[in-house]
Amino acid sequence: MKSLCLLMCLCALGLASGCGKRETRVEVANRQQILLYGNKAEPQDLDPHVVQGVGEHQIISTLLEGLVAEDPKTLDPVPGIAERWEISPDGRVYTFHIRANAKWSNGDPVTAHDFAKSYRRILTPSLGSLYSYMLHPLKNAKAFNEGKITDPTQLGVRAIDDHTLELTLECPTPYLLHSMASHYTWWAVHLPTIEKHGDPYKPGSRWTRPENYVGNGPFILTEWVPNSVIRVRKNTNYWDAANVRLNGVDFLPIESIDSEERSFRAGQLHRTEELPNAKIDAYRKDNPQFLRIDDYLGNYFYRVNVGHPALKDKRVRHALSQAIDRQAIVETVTRGGQRPAFAFTPPDTEGYTSRAQLKFDIEGAKKLLAEAGYPEGKGLPPIEIHYNTSENHRAIAEAIQQMWKRNLGVDATLRNEEWKVYLDTQSATNYMVSRAGWIGDYPDPNTFLETFLSYSGNNRTGWANPEFDRLLQAAGCATNQAERYELLQKAEAILLDELPLIPIYFYTRVYLLHPSVQNWHPTYLDHHPFKHVYLEAAAK
Amino acid sequence: MFRFIAARLLQTIPVLFVVATLAFFMVRLMPGGPFDAERSVPPEVERELAAYYGLDKPLARQYLDYLGQLIRGDLGPSFKYANRSVNEMIASTFPVSLQLGGLALGLALLFGITAGVLAALRPNSAMDYVASGISMTGICLPTFVLGPLLILVFALNLRWFNASGWFDASDRVLPALTLGIVYAAYVARLTRGGMLEILSQDFIRTARAKGASEARIIFRHALRGGLLPVISFLGPAAAGIITGSFVIETIFQIPGLGRHFVTSAFNRDFTMVTGIVVFYAVLIVFFNLLVDIVQVWLNPKLKF
């Protein structure tokens, strides 16, 4: 009864507030310069050395800043905590000069030692960092990370003095600065704070609670209600605080993309993480001012189990690939401006476009299949398409199933699995064809191609090619970019000839953005450095 | 009665023990581990994480350790949310679900019982058809349809409420309605069935023949027996309703306990799954005990 009275009061309250047009959350937030950001997933943690997700990046990037930061338009490396740097002529030694006015949010100065200790922390095996391999270009980092050497002084990281940090690399790594700017594993944490809350070399520390968090970024963590909201507010100790225009960001982890879209429409969000693909057309037609479609550095593809008797023959794999009408898939099924993928590396990844290209050619596919001994698909067992449960993956699989049937006479069945079962099946290569996606960690073809190294845990197709491995390793230590890209071209050509994967499309990010958000640029990593963003309510 | 309750509380111990044991082993038998991710985890990293969470020990050892923790009331750290313990997560999310569930339950009982009694009083009358029709519609509308529908009407068109979130008092209305309507429909159908059964029994006819007022018949005699199916249904249903609903908490973005029932299993968050299951078991036992007490209270012929 009591609860009922309460409810009635609430109803009355709701009715009362309904009278007269309410100011939406977005309108209020515009006045306060608070960005309302749909972040989709509740972050696992906010420790840059522990987490692994893309959603975590957005939040952590408000709290921490690396030596190098991202240009808001191009994501090219610009000075961050380091005001300048030098690279040795052989490309193996980087010297960073940390700005004197860089401070942690508790007032401590940011020093080269903070970075040195942070890098040692993430590479310490006991921390169990899932992303520590991002730092493997550093000298001896891999060996230290794997516990083969235990002396941290052998790492290619040295604080020369409080303001000078020297990094020594195994090989010249042309994408190093990009990686340092874009990826949170390269950012520093405040070790004294972490030490206060337990062993800094173990996961599960509570230093990331709002009451404990110390960062060096443009914002500080003020509130974290799991599955509800994470609030960050302006950090007055930030070295460039004068140029930060937002007063804060509220991250709303709205898991359901349909709920997120409705929240946007109700004026509760400035930005959604995604947009359901059935809604894209309507926005395009009626509300194009909200719709954003940005190219994204990622590939949606099918892995092929090359060990499976029916798929051993690369002609079969090519036939399957050539029979897929990728254009129809992106136009009818995904509808979000995705580009059909005829190679693995997205076109123009830092100036690299694969020369080798696949094609859509039904006649050719039929011929290949016949040559392989399966004319009209006869004799070929049904191909099972394996995917993790999601409406989008299912629709694509259903479309491809029909294309194979119609174009080749090949039967296919579908098998969906819940996420972790799906991962388990995939790592055990216990499938025929399995849906996959790969999002680049940094803008360089290497982040894609290295996944197909014979010893990479991300290969999962049973495919191994010594020449491919050799080319990639050689590219890793190539001295100039042109030579390096040439090696990668050759490697990609091998990959696309052997075809242990069937690329389908290159991702885009489709989302809603309120027009009051300013200085927001489309970037291929979906990074939008928040220190540059601001809100202008007048813009309609 | 005290003996009865004491005996039941004693029975709770083996129940919790069995539940914890089964859940402990079930989650570990599932394919996929807590640290599996799209990007492969290097074996040495996996080893370190396993060691940190004690997953490298022999299973029997892990189990005994877990039981030891459980006796002390410690449900362990969450594997997925690195800086939180399961106790903290339940403590912060359960009140939310309790609040939502309490409101919904109140609604469900009020509307459900009223509709059910009205329908049963004149079976096959217009009133019956209206009341039954409404409750049947409630059953045919799953929460994942009803929720978005209410949001479209009341949040997006009329702009009375927010479309999601759990911040203002008004944010409670739509989710409580959605959850309440579904349960109200169940309660209404069960009440109608139970009441029809009772109203046709001899003692009611006797009472009618004696000229007792309709109100007296309903409230003094019929409701007692007629609500029995509803009460039986409510034991587990109440435990379910106050621990939250995955669908509703997802649609309305509510930081409740309900969504963890499903997501913790998907995340292979071993401690979280087991912790929630044990917590839920306590509630189930409690509510079923409550139901048994109410049953005796409603039917004086029964004894403890």
Place this chain on the structure above:
Amino acid sequence: MTQAPPVTESDTSLAMAEPGSSLWHDAWLRLRKNKLAVFGGVTLILVTLFCVAGPWLSPYTYEQQDFAQYAQPPSAKHWFGTDKLGRDQLTRIMYGGRISLGVGICATLVSLTIGVMYGALAGFLGGKTDAAMMRIVDILYALPFTVFVILLMVAFGRNIVLLFVAIGAVEWLTMSRIVRGQVQSLRKQEFIEAALALGLSRRRIILRHMIPNVLGPVAVYTTLTIPAVMLLEAFLSFLGLGVQPPMSSWGTMIKDGAELMEEFPWLLMIPAAFFSLTLFSLNFLGDGLRDALDVRTSKD
């Protein structure tokens, strides 16, 4: 109402066990007079026919895609419109109905049988046995369903039988508690005490006297179980158990349609209409059957 011969409680239950007696005949007559029940029965038969025979008449198959027909509203060519892959929704509803009706009815029967038997036994025996049996139910309630289903699939592969096991395993629990509650209160009633005093076997008492007298609430809860089962099936197909795409069931169609209610309302409304029509019919028929079989009501 018809002039049914006065029957005592125990006569009723005895009669129920003897098919062909005049009671069944009377019940049938009463049922036929109940317009709603007749409507429900006829509709159910029509829906079943539509799902079973319909696909033979349809020019489309459930999997045939036509990208040019992306999500078209109902038209002369596609009476119920098309879905996002340009498939004919009419045909998909027919196939989906086969699955949903099959699962709804079979899984409900499974849970009905287990639940009624278990609940009646526990309620009748009472005491320690009852306590033990009900604590087992408590345990089963608490176990994580998602984990259970995933384990089932690991152990036995994806098998349609598993679908019934998984659904049956959860849905009988509440049924058993309801039946137990009813039986407990019945047990104290005079006619049961009399039967006990007469030395009738327990089996006989449970089957002939208890169960028939709890049929009312059981019938109601059964009609509530069917929609729950059909929707649960949609969740199970999320886990990979149950209907495999490109086939779909009403449950999965409603689930997908719910997200498209603004853009393509026919993708929600038409499957939901079939779902509701079936449930309403089942309820009308169920209520009618209950009334027809309940001699006491008929005397009023």
